[in-house]
Amino acid sequence: MTVITNPVLPGYHPDPSILRVGDDYYIAVSTFEWFPGVQIHHSRDLVHWRLLTHPLTRVSQLDMVGNIDSGGVWAPCLSYADGRFYLIYTDVKSRQGAFKDTHNYLVTAEHIEGPWSDPVYLNSSGFDPSLFHDEDGSKWLLNMIWDFRKGQNSFAGIALQRYDPDRQCLTGPVHNIFRGTRLGVTEAPHLYQRDGYYYLVTAEGGTGYNHAVTVARSMSLFGPYEVDPDNPILTSDQTDQSCLQKAGHASLVETQQGDWYMAHLCARPVVDGKCILGRETALQKCYWNEAGWLRVEGGPAPAWSVAAPNLPSYSFPPEPLRDDFSSTGLQPYWNSLRRPFTQDWLSLSERPGFLRLKGGESMQSTHRQSLLARRLEGFHVDVATELDFSPEHFQQMAGLIVYYDTADYVYLRVTHHETLGKCLGIIESRHGRYDEPLTREVALPATPTCLKASIDRERLQFYFAVENGAWQAIGSEHDIRHLSDDDADYIRFTGTFVGVCVQDLGGQGRWADFAWFDYRPREAVQDS
Missing domain, CATH: 2.60.120.200 (Jelly Rolls)
Structure with a gap:
């Protein structure tokens, strides 16, 4: 049996957004203050991956001079509709103290390797934006809402607002569709449609060792969203430091044969919980149970080795040393x-x-x-x-x-x-x-x-x-x-x-x- 060996993107490759277009799979990851902005990796079999391109290569797309450490590009979301690739990303200018200046942008391209457009400014109400393409053709921006006020939950919910591609702007009311679970720190929203439901996948618990993936669903885009009774569907076993740690911030992809996989971030500590490589990207195989909830094969802890899909092997030449x-x-x-x-x-x-x-x-x-x-x-x-x-x-x-x-x-x-x-x-x-x-x-x-x-x-x-x-x-x-x-x-x-x-x-x-x-x-x- 062919297996996927985790992490599939070793080293600093956090916040994966996975996408399939035809026979090609792509993962976009955060780059923070490093230029060029956003890495996009490519695979044909989910086993072998190569760094393919960077969409943000011009100052007109990403001006980071003066950005703070761990500012810059957070949590890109890559999607495809109407014959175009869409990339949403945040450029974080400040993040310490009560306030966060988090500017969200959209760029598009006909081809994954570009050229990518200059950005459309969307909003600055929070970070971790994603773009959902509904079956009826409408497009919706999601992002977490940052509440700076004293005594409030800083992670104040998931905002949903319609995007007008003709006018290139957000339009209509902002809906707070989900305020999270008891785990808190609700962020990284991604929406999927299946069997009449809208499934909302979020990251919760913070980006460290309590990181987790949670799911909620609704038959209406605007909610209310029913929380999965077995949340979190993915989180790490903190009692065993030899396991993949910090598992969370996930996105989903369906293969040509109808199998489902989850891309998520993880980390490998060297000693005393210190992860010098940063947060990496791993894949887990998933399935839908009889009640219509998403489950990770083998249970909610991330696995080192995962069964690969039944796809032709597709390797790339080794990178020169x-x-x-x-x-x-x-x-x-x-x-x-x-x-x-x-x-x-x-x-x-x-x-x-x-x-x-x-x-x-x-x-x-x-x-x-x-x-x-x-x-x-x-x-x-x-x-x-x-x-x-x-x-x-x-x-x-x-x-x-x-x-x-x-x-x-x-x-x-x-x-x-x-x-x-x-x-x-x-x-x-x-x-x-x-x-x-x-x-x-x-x-x-x-x-x-x-x-x-x-x-x-x-x-x-x-x-x-x-x-x-x-x-x-x-x-x-x-x-x-x-x-x-x-x-x-x-x-x-x-x-x-x-x-x-x-x-x-x-x-x-x-x-x-x-x-x-x-x-x-x-x-x-x-x-x-």
Whole structure:
């Protein structure tokens, strides 16, 4: 029997919205402050997946300069009707304190790979929007309602309002169709029609270890909605940390043969409940019971292995382990912070065969960092690069970074010291507190320098090599549990990235050239 092995999208891939169009399956996931906005993954058999495209590639679609950590794109919803793809997403500008500025937009395209339109603004009343296409042809926007008032339930229910595609705007009254169950924190609404019922799937319990999937139904779009007596239909077994945790935020898809699957987020803790990879995407097989309620095969806890649908196997070529920057464009797995790939800070042509980054703002900036990174997708990974950089001042830095957000990262960087000249050191930020773990930086020759990070679950060791020499360890082993959602005193939502960056805090744009970037998993079997 062919099986689906979870997570199907390892590493930071939260809030999945799954869709089938003909024989093609797509999953759209949140990208938060990382650019380009929204990842869309593709499959033909639900077993093999590849990153296909990013729909939000222009500032006119997504302007995130200045966005807070874990702001930006939340919970996209991908749908298809009338020969067009529809993508709904939130751009979160603020989220701390009583208020949340959550702007909801719609873009469309005739083809999944675009071009995607400029956005239509919808509302800002809450987040996690979705678009429901009713059988009668009408279209309806859903989103959770955020109530900032003291003494109120902040998650105040699920709003429903009609969308007019001709006028490209919302119209008519707003209906609060569902105020949630006893689990609370009701969000991520998705509507489905089946056998005369409207089924409302929501996420409840919060995005952490109490996360869950709940269902309610009604014969009227506007309710009242009857709550499934066996809710939650999916949640994690918190007593067993070896199981998939944080299961919730689900969407549904029906296969060509009539089987049903649920895409949901999950997480895998390394130790002490810390999930350095962030929230990932998994699939569960479902069925409808005699009473017409949705059930997960094997019970409400997420499974590592799930029976695959009876579809022809459809695999994709393996992703190259090394990027030698010889293409005219970047590989699709690369991401930048808050701003698009533009020639004013990034170039593949100024020195052919190299990635040139021009120095930007500091690692704590929410505006214009010159940082290019990819998701950490496994627990045992070596990443390495070769750097050609000639700094002239201590404010000029470049190197290899293991990054969660502006408050938490570990950075092996080349810089200039008044006595040593060109040198190598480590900067660490833990919960926003700056540190330099080395007592003395290492002097370097003028030649290019190779840098490596070796990650083993919650442990990180840096290495360097010069003039084709052997790798030398630098500094002691780092505990990187702080590179997780779970190690801060506030809620955050992303995951660990590995990549390269350049800073010129004097504003001169001193550049660094990277000859290659190597990402090499070391796990031979699935690490649970």
